[in-house]
Amino acid sequence: MIKLDRVTKQYGTKTAVHELNLDIPSGELFAFLGPNGAGKTTTIKMMCGLLFPTTGRVLIGGHDLRREGDRARQLLSYVPDQPFLYEKLTGREFLQFIADMYGLPRARAAERIAEVIELFELHEFVDDLSERYSHGMRQRTVFASALVHEPRVLIVDEPTVGLDPHSVRRLKDLLRQQANRGTTVFLSSHSLDVVEELADRIAIIEHGRLIACGNLKELRARAAVDGSLEEVFLTLTQHESEPANRLR
Amino acid sequence: MNQAFLFHRLRLALLRNSWRAAFGQSSMRPLVVVLCSLVVWGFVFAISWGGFLFLQMEVGVPMTGDIVGILLDLLFLSLAVLLIFSSGLILYGSLFSSAETAFLLSKPVAADRVFAYKFQGAVAFSSWAFLLLGTPILLAFGIVGEAPWYFYFFLPLYFLGFVLLPGALGGLGALLVVNFVPQRRKQVVGLLLAALTAALLLWIYRIVRAAPADLWRDEMREAVTRLLSYFTFTRSPLAPSHWVSLGLRRVVRGEIGSALYYLALVWSNGLFLYLMAAVASAWLYRRGYNRLSTGGDLRRTAVPPTVAPATESPNPPPSVAASPLRREPWVDRLLYGALPFVHPTTRLLLVKDFRTFRRDPQQWGQILVFSGLMLLYFTNIRRFVENLEGRFQNGISFLNLCAIALLLCTYTGRFVYPMLSLEGRKFWILGLLPLRRERLLQGKFAFSMVGGLIIAEGLALVSDWMLMMPGEAILLHALTVAVLAAGLSGLSVGLGAIMPNFRESDPSKIAAGFGGTLNLVAGLLYLLLILGSMAAPWHAETILESTAVSGLIPKGGVIASGVILGLALGGACVILPLRAGIRALREMEF
Incomplete structure (x- = not known):
């Protein structure tokens, strides 16, 4: 469903992502990890069509984002780390706008909006202007809008920041449910406990290069560590950060 | 649903909600805003009306003649220049550095639709000042010139057609600068502004030099003619500002056929240029967004701060009292040192x-x-x-x-x-x-x-x-x-x-x-x-x-x-x- 084919992205002379290959099938919950500045957000932006690869291709559902951008974007939803809401729209108006933008028929849109309001428990504030929302309320509204058109690919960047434990639990259940229903979930996060609990496969990127990719068991073997994902991550990234390894 | 209609509905909803949020609580706020606007509008109208009346009655200048024509040419030309820059800068900000466009570009929406939506907002925002300051001048012109009733019908039509031209030019400029000189975009805009300012200053200087010292005393037809020759560039037959000025004067004269011709000229060129900008945005908008995000920015080198900690101590340490900006640019040090009593x-x-x-x-x-x-x-x-x-x-x-x-x-x-x-x-x-x-x-x-x-x-x-x-x-x-x-x-x-x-x-x-x-x-x-x-x-x-009353004071x-x-x-x-x-x-x- 998501395919990155030898993707390289350069910022001037700096290479942010180098020859990245990923192939993520439908229904997989794929976690993308890396230290700050490793190239995670750049990769995600290329997957949404906000940035173009310097070389290589990004395909969503078989559509090349550069040549068939609108078709590819029709299949996906992106929840950025700093989600956007129109301050002067109510939650319901925002959901309607998103449903219309993805071309949902009127009746289906009404049905889906009612469903996501129910799912994310938005009843109490969905008719207020979003400028009055708390961080948690905003996050729930943004997730509701991301799912209103039932995307086949859900890309989520740092979704747990600023959420209380109840909301984090609810979010984890939701992401798992989406993957079980066949949606490809691409999760970028620094919350290693969340990733450890949820991810089918984990990729670790550092200095723009993919240094490891597999399930937790495979990563443990790669790191030669029989511990938590945190220990595995620290071992792998520390190893890659050593000067001798960086020069390879 | 048609995306143009969708954006239109979005704008209406945003305007409606903003209006309710701003004015729903109290009627005082809209009243003050309306009153202030009316005061400014009325003031400009009174000055313009007095000015046109003076020209017509005292100086004998006909309202549909060349001198008033030059004034209108200048008004529309300066408006066009201001609109090109203001709509270009506003469009640059809203197309390339706002959170909203990052959100919209991640959706299945055509780039030219986003451009059109932002273009309408930018042109509306940058031309509101004209509504406040331009309409009283033009209304005064119509009243003093005893324009027929349809002058007031033509006026908004000319205005709407005219703002498309500088708006589209500004939008095209923003797209081209971001796509082709992303690393030097600020310098390019700065250079353009500097060149424009220099040309304006030179032009004013030449006018002032050309003006005879006793211009205000005697009839100086030759001198006035020479002076007016410096304004000929505003009257180029290819300048849209001149079409508007000519068209409005034709309406005042009652020459409807000619006025419709100039109106059609303004609208057809405005729509054509807007279409060019929209087509260019379909090709260049996402490309420019990508270019600007990946290496467009110049890394600005700033002197590392060496500011000593700000304290509220009544006896600041000697280093603070002396100068905590020892390695800062000289202008900062000068400003700091110039105010020892603060x-x-x-x-x-x-x-x-x-x-x-x-x-x-x-x-x-x-x-x-x-x-x-x-x-x-x-x-x-x-x-x-x-x-x-x-x-x-x-x-x-x-x-x-x-x-x-x-x-x-x-x-x-x-x-x-x-x-x-x-x-x-x-x-x-x-x-x-x-x-x-x-x-x-x-x-x-x-x-x-x-x-x-x-x-x-x-x-x-x-x-x-x-x-x-x-x-x-x-x-x-x-x-x-x-x-x-x-x-x-x-x-x-x-x-x-x-x-x-x-x-x-x-x-x-x-x-x-x-x-x-x-x-x-x-x-x-x-x-x-x-x-x-x-x-x-x-x-x-x-x-x-x-005077005789001096003794009374x-x-x-x-x-x-x-x-x-x-x-x-x-x-x-x-x-x-x-x-x-x-x-x-x-x-x-x-």
């Missing part, structure tokens, strides 16, 4: 504000252009006035002082009032600093006061010197300008703290908001009171000295009383708003 912490805040201001050419560029134009006019004024009677010199000197006061009022309203709001959501950083909160306002007041004094005192001095005004007038004007700078700074800083808008990051929008408008009105009122009490009595007395007493009243007013306008602002700041929660 508390070191306040001075550091002042330097911070100055540094922010200095690094934003969009801000100081406007001040530079206006001050430059005024300076050019002052330095050439002697040529006009050397043959005039003393009372005219006197009157011109007072009018120049009024113009300087207006410049000060604009400076404080446009740049100083939004300063506290611009601290925005990071305001809590300042709120947590180990310093008394009043220091923040004192810093901004000092910044405003120093900047205002440097600009306004210099201009006043040049004006009086060129007009060969006596020493007492120069002193009085200097004092008036100082009181104006202090009071306007106090009002803007104080009201800026009482009515901050931390959500907005665009200073022009903060200045144009409710608080900014209120501040402008308060500033204008203060300006009238100060000019009326401090400067007007001296000028009135000097003019009346040569108690000399000196009125002037002294006016100065005392002005000083008291100035003091009140510094202390009261600042005190209220400090109180608001102390109670502010983050």
Whole structure:
């Protein structure tokens, strides 16, 4: 469903992502990890069509984002780390706008909006202007809008920041449910406990290069560590950060 | 659903909700905004009506003739230039650096649809000033020219067609600059602005040089003809501004066929250029967004900060007292060292504000252009006035002082009032600093006061010197300008703290908001009171000295009383708003 084919992205002379290959099938919950500045957000932006690869291709559902951008974007939803809401729209108006933008028929849109309001428990504030929302309320509204058109690919960047434990639990259940229903979930996060609990496969990127990719068991073997994902991550990234390894 | 219709509905919903949020609570706010707008509109209308009437009745200039045509050509040409830059800059900001467009571009929406949506917003926002200032001029032209009823029907049609042209040019410019010179985009815009300013200054200089000294006395048909030749570039048959001017004059003459021709010319070219911009955006918008995000930005090298910690200690450590900015740029050190009587912490805040201001050419560029134009006019004024009677010199000197006061009022309203709001959501950083909160306002007041004094005192001095005004007038004007700078700074800083808008990051929008408008009105009122009490009595007395009623005026007493009243007013306008602002700041929660 998501395919990155030898993707390289350069910022001037700096290479942010180098020859990245990923192939993520439908229904997989794929976690993308890396230290700050490793190239995670750049990769995600290329997957949404906000940035173009310097070389290589990004395909969503078989559509090349550069040549068939609108078709590819029709299949996906992106929840950025700093989600956007129109301050002067109510939650319901925002959901309607998103449903219309993805071309949902009127009746289906009404049905889906009612469903996501129910799912994310938005009843109490969905008719207020979003400028009055708390961080948690905003996050729930943004997730509701991301799912209103039932995307086949859900890309989520740092979704747990600023959420209380109840909301984090609810979010984890939701992401798992989406993957079980066949949606490809691409999760970028620094919350290693969340990733450890949820991810089918984990990729670790550092200095723009993919240094490891597999399930937790495979990563443990790669790191030669029989511990938590945190220990595995620290071992792998520390190893890659050593000067001798960086020069390879 | 059609995406154009979708964006149209989005805009309507945003406008409706914004209106309800802004005006739903109280009817006072819309009333004040409408009243202020009406006052400004009425003032411009009265001046224009009087001006056109003077031209027609006193000078015998026909409303549909060439001289009025040149005035209209100039009006539309300057409007076009302003609209190209303002819509280009607004479009650049909203297309390439707003959170909304990042959100929209991640959706299955065509790039040219996003462009069209943003284009409409940018053109509407950048041309509202024309509605407020241009419509009264054109309505006065129609009334004095005894235009037929359909003139008022044609007017909005011409206006709507005309704004498409500069708007589309600005949009095309923004797309091209971002796509082809992403690393040098600020320099390109700066160069364009500088070239335009230089051309404007050169043009004004040539006009002033060409104007005969006794232009106002005798009939000088040849001289006037020569002078008008400098305006021929505004009358190019290929200039859309000329089509509008010609078309409107044809409507006044009742030549509907010709007026419709020019209207069609304006609309067809406007729509064609807009179509070009929209097609270009389909190709270039996403490409430009990508280019700008990946290496478009120049990395700015700033001197690493070596500022010593700001403390509220009554005895600051020697390093602070000496200079905590030892390795900073010389202008910062100069500013810091020039105000030894101000508390070191306040001075550091002042330097911070100055540094922010200095690094934003969009801000100081406007001040530079206006001050430059005024300076050019002052330095050439002697040529006009050397043959005039003393009372005219006197009157011109007072009018120049009024113009300087207006410049000060604009400076404080446009740049100083939004300063506290611009601290925005990071305001809590300042709120947590180990310093008394009043220091923040004192810093901004000092910044405003120093900047205002440097600009306004210099201009006043040049004006009086060129007009060969006596020493007492120069002193009085200097004092008036100082009181104006202090009071306007106090009002803007104080009201800026009482009515901050931390959500907005665009200073022009903060200045144009409710608080900014209120501040402008308060500033204008203060300006009238100060000019009326401090400067007007001296000028009135000097003019009346040569008349029969001179004996009736108690000399000196009125002037002294006016100065005392002005000083008291100035003091009140510094202390009261600042005190209220400090109180608001102390109670502010983050």
